[in-house]
Amino acid sequence: MRHGFLLDLDGTLYHGDRPIPYAAEFIRWLREKGYPFLYVTNNSSRTPEQVAAHLIKTGIEAKPEEVLTSSQAAVMYLQETGARNGRVLYIGEEGLRTALKDGGFEPVTEDAPVGTVAAVVQGIDRAFHYGKLLAAVRYIRGGAPYILTNPDHLLPWNGGLMPGAGSIAASIERASETPPIVIGKPSPIIMRYAVAKLGLAPGEIWTVGDNLNTDIRGGADAGCRTALVLTGLANAANVDEQMARTGVRPERICTHLMELAESLG
Ligand SMILES: [Mg+2]
Structure with a gap:
């Protein structure tokens, strides 16, 4: 059977600057097997080049086009x-600024005329x-669509x-009285692009991550197979x-990534 993989980063492959055991080995296994994969991150602050450089720093081989x-x-x-202009x-x-520029848009700030x-x-x-906040609310109330890269309201940081x-979004949503269009996991929007990029059917793709609410929920909703790793x-x-609280149940629960690899052969 063919397998493809959508891999979470923080808590799955590394913690901040610290590699997670078996992560580098797992990526080598994927490359040896020739299984297509993509590093999929809700983190909007880094460019794909910066994400790949960070992975390399933690001992994991990565290219920007794999992000x-x-x-x-x-x-x-x-x-x-079809954004209006x-x-x-x-x-x-x-x-975010780089992604907008690379996509042919002109990123402007609150100081723009x-x-x-x-x-x-x-x-x-x-x-x-x-x-x-003022600029965002003015434009959203004026009819501009409000797009949120990812809904995470809290992030692990230095223990x-x-x-x-998501916490910044709460203030914008409150004042604009407009809920955002959410892009990142568990939204079907990023999952659809990720699945299309791998070029496999959702049923051939494993979504792998440490977060039931984002990685596993997003993967399951997209019709992908799901593996939760207990490393984050x-x-x-x-x-x-966590399973009782979220009501989300992964197909597999693995203590580390190579456990998943070994089970797939
Ligand atoms: Mg994670």
């Missing part, structure tokens, strides 16, 4: 839905401030948590409680 970020998927969605108000970091923008696209922005794009958000101690 799909939520920023890239947001731009694919803009293109697919090329100007996009963005609230985000380098990964007043005029119509095709859309408001928002990701994580560690320099978020009131002026950006603690930091607010993610989910671990051996909390997996039963």
